[in-house]
Amino acid sequence: MQLSDLGENGLIRLLTSKWRGRRGVRVGVGDDCAVLESGRKGEWLLYKTDAVVESVHFTPAENSVLVGRKALARAISDIAAMGGEPWAALVTIGVPKHTSVVRLRGIYRGLEKVARHYGVALVGGETTRSDRLFLSISLLGKTKGYEPVLRATGRAGDLLFVTGRLGGTISGKHLRFEPRVKEGQWLARNGLARAMMDLSDGLGADLPRLAKASKVGFRLELEAVPCNRGISVEEALQGGEDYELLFAVSPRDAKRLLRRWPFPLALTCIGALTKTRKDLHGGGGFDHFRQR
């Protein structure tokens, strides 16, 4: 069996099929973050790791401050996707021999900037030699006084919403996106999102994941998908790295959501979760292992 036959999801399934829950673990593999008991009632720890590798997630020519920024912002987006508050991060950097110290400092300036902005404490990490520059970020977050929003808790009939506009991220937005931390926290705290995730691999790949985790189907109103300027719906579906929130809202709550949404960010209803499982025709999105 080859890696390219499995695809990323198949590989993860194969490698983690024996991983069982344990005491203190509410959610393990398969959601945006792991969810752990904090020891305090109504408080949960969210735990996430995310890596960026040169020539896979960024090019050698890209601004080093933005590379550091992106590495941490991606993990923050996963905490946001559960409605959590990012808290403390560890940074592992793999460094090729002839990397310039100026470039490394730039990367760390980018990390520090985004950490300060989102209230993340940088508490440690590791440097190691590597052929190819990589950053692996581990991030802890919390929810205080409310439940984290999972992928698996959507129900048939829930309406689907996305924040912002999709597509066209490869033209630079993939380095400069803002994780939707405030928005995610507001949705979770107010009990408005029944299931949620962030869009990192494109709506066409991620929406089926949310539906599958919730054991339901979905209906997507293609003409409703909010696209960035000059981007077709098809491109928006197949793109990746939007880092917007996709979430399911009970029909009862949808009006309240639209009335009370306090953010300037666009909020769009794009479809619904359905009883019958039906896959999106032509859904693509980014897969690290499958050949395109």
Next chain:
Amino acid sequence: MQLSDLGENGLIRLLTSKWRGRRGVRVGVGDDCAVLESGRKGEWLLYKTDAVVESVHFTPAENSVLVGRKALARAISDIAAMGGEPWAALVTIGVPKHTSVVRLRGIYRGLEKVARHYGVALVGGETTRSDRLFLSISLLGKTKGYEPVLRATGRAGDLLFVTGRLGGTISGKHLRFEPRVKEGQWLARNGLARAMMDLSDGLGADLPRLAKASKVGFRLELEAVPCNRGISVEEALQGGEDYELLFAVSPRDAKRLLRRWPFPLALTCIGALTKTRKDLHGGGGFDHFRQR
């Protein structure tokens, strides 16, 4: 400035010099783990990340089960070095295109084996493409009802102890070592270790770090250093990857320690912390960045 001029410690200092403590963070950069408030009195979270890279930390020819084992056991050793209980881990794996699925499964079997043995829940992670195989492990641990033991809290006059025997690890022990979890917990719970760390870069490199963190000097009785068979003291000092515990004990507690030590593992007094700072002559140890 070149990486090789800085060395690993210099690079870490340069990159993290602006990282300040924040609310909920007791210890950040510079110890075996970060120490975070758990929200419960007398309970602390220990937070660590550790990476292994092919051709740096293991060879392509090495048994894949042992490679997975090592990757997680290294991080567990850091939790042990503070007297903590390992709890939950995230696994990031960077996978070159033509890696065999059999090899990946072997690595994960090794991870699962050591996780089961030490009571660690594997709760998630990530797969990404990479030129070179690497594993980056993030691990959370806890102390319950007692304080974690730091590096920085040794005092002049404290006696220095090591567990086990040092040196010769490159001949295979570096893949098969047992993190000293029980021993570290016992020392911390009983308040017997005033400062502690695990030996990952060799006693010659690690002892000066413990002394420096505690702002004291040290005296090492070379003839007392417990070496593995066929290993000279000099080799034992300069080796790496012992994963034994090095700790400082107040003179008042040393007798109690020796009397009550309940483990079959060797326990040896190898010197003391002193008022005057004095560097160990010829101390080496492994540094990822300095040219040897």
